[in-house]
Amino acid sequence: MSDNERIETGSDTGRHFLKQWIASEVEAGLSGGEVVTRFPPEPNGWLHIGHAKAICIDFGMAQEFNGTCNLRMDDTNPSKESEDYVEAIKRDVHWLGFEWNRFIYASDFFQTMYDIAEGLIRSGHAYVCELSQEEWREYRGVPTRPGTPSPFRDRPADDSLTLFRRMRDGEFAEGACCLRAKIDMASPNIHFRDPVIYRIMRMSHYRAGDKWNVYPMYDFAHPIEDALEGVTHSMCTLEFEVHRPLYDWVVDRMDEMNLLVVRNGAKVRPQQREFARLNLTYTVMSKRRLLQLVEDGLVSGWDDPRMPTIAGLRRRGYTPESIREFCDRIGVSKFESETELELLEYCIRDDLNRRAQRRLAVLDPLKVVIENYPEDKEEWFEAINNPEDPIAGSRQVPFSRELWIERDDFMEDPPKKFFRLAPGREVRLRYACLFTCTSVVKDENGKVIEVRGTYDPLSGGGNAPDGRKVRGTIHWVSARHAQPLEVRLYDRLFTVADPMADESRDFTTLLNPDSMQVVTAQAEPALATAAPGDGFQFERLGYFCADLYDSKHGAAVFNRTTTLKDSWGKANRP
């Protein structure tokens, strides 16, 4: 069991504020004693790691308190939404490891919302306003100045009702009029200055088709959706904090209309609380910007392995467990913070270190010839699959006279602390034998193109026959048996920690030109037949995952999930 297992002490110690909030409500026996949450994405883009945080909170809180969580498409704006996004969202939530109780569309409630709107008109809480958008902006005022009431504010309910029905029936052009809640034009909270709750959109909805010519606004629709589903705790990000009074206002109206769900004899009043959204260094997180990267062809799609989308991370080789662990570690607070990418990388390394099988592959091959090894001989050495997991067993790796090694693992004129191969130096070829470099072959430009040397025939398996210390161990692949592999070396998407910090600069100019490098690697035979999605550690290099789409049986294509920590490389790079 993991060492960060939480101990429930009954005190609030160590619980984040949302957990404390829900816990205190549960203790007080509120909301009929059940906890119901919801994750309400708008199907207008793919989910990203920031949504993963919200998903972990929404579903996680429900789990924590033995409640349930609904997945709801917040599809009240037909101009941006589509079924494709719905499918991608469902798949990603599932993949992350969460099961929803109900799957719902906000659009399923359109009729009810409409009826509630008519109710509001009848009770004098709403009116049809014919101000143009510009006029409306003018009347609304600014934060420092109170707004001016619309001339239509006190029109008879019957007039509004008639007009609203005509709006619904498509008798008006978009923008001709709208339905507004009648609240308080002098409120310091702009959202209370008679907010628009229904607007005309002569647009067909991806699910509701052409049935509606009016669509509800978020501030009106969201609390209704929550209330109708019997949601008890509605958690969202900080920017909705100022909307909360309006949320409560709508819930009050529903209460008056007797529309709240009754559970175990108690009315369920949904309540909203807000937490800080996730910001991650070296990437961007807004759907709009991610969409721009996709549409401008700056990445290959929403699921490009460099994207912070859940689909991108999945394709990159991140596991659901690692993402959930990350969400657990970043914490929940109301402070607008910036989480370092390094923490995400730590989480996937930690997970894969324990689970991924090891393989030998060379990304930048340099030929090695073992002069005292017979031309036609070959041996198979035993290689451990995962030193962290004995159950993973071992496999056989072929060895022969000519090998590939990593170019970085050889230096003709090495510095003191270089433990790898150099003329006159002996290293261990992992799992195979001890090898000493005796000479090099260069091309006409003086570049080393071949390393030659001899092996110790008594060092089979890599053990020194006399117990002598060999400091360096390097990976290798038998040239004769090697499988060429396409490998995509991914790096951070942007060159700066916060691509949005400099507002005078278009963030796309800060894209990292080296965020993807494609190389042909030489790998041990077992790797050629990896199944799409399979993840491995290429020893001494990093974690790699067979691409979900481009990798074929016998012609694997690998994506680098992340490198191994490299204390040598880091210290010795300029």
Add this chain to the structure above:
RNA sequence: UGCCUCAUGGUGUAACGGUAGCACAGCAGUCUCUGGAACUGUUUGCCUAGGUUCAAAUCCUAGUGAGGCAACCA
């Protein structure tokens, strides 16, 4: 600018009036057939100023700084 929110090492987060702790990152070391992992040690912090109190990161006041809102988006 009006209203709302927030402020603890480089980063993120704990503390709920009583010894400022944890993780990531960093640094140093041990060990090692991965310069990985593991293990050990370690640098760095309560935004400022007042007040309440025996005692303040915690409560109060003011200031400073950061974020949000001012779409017929969500």
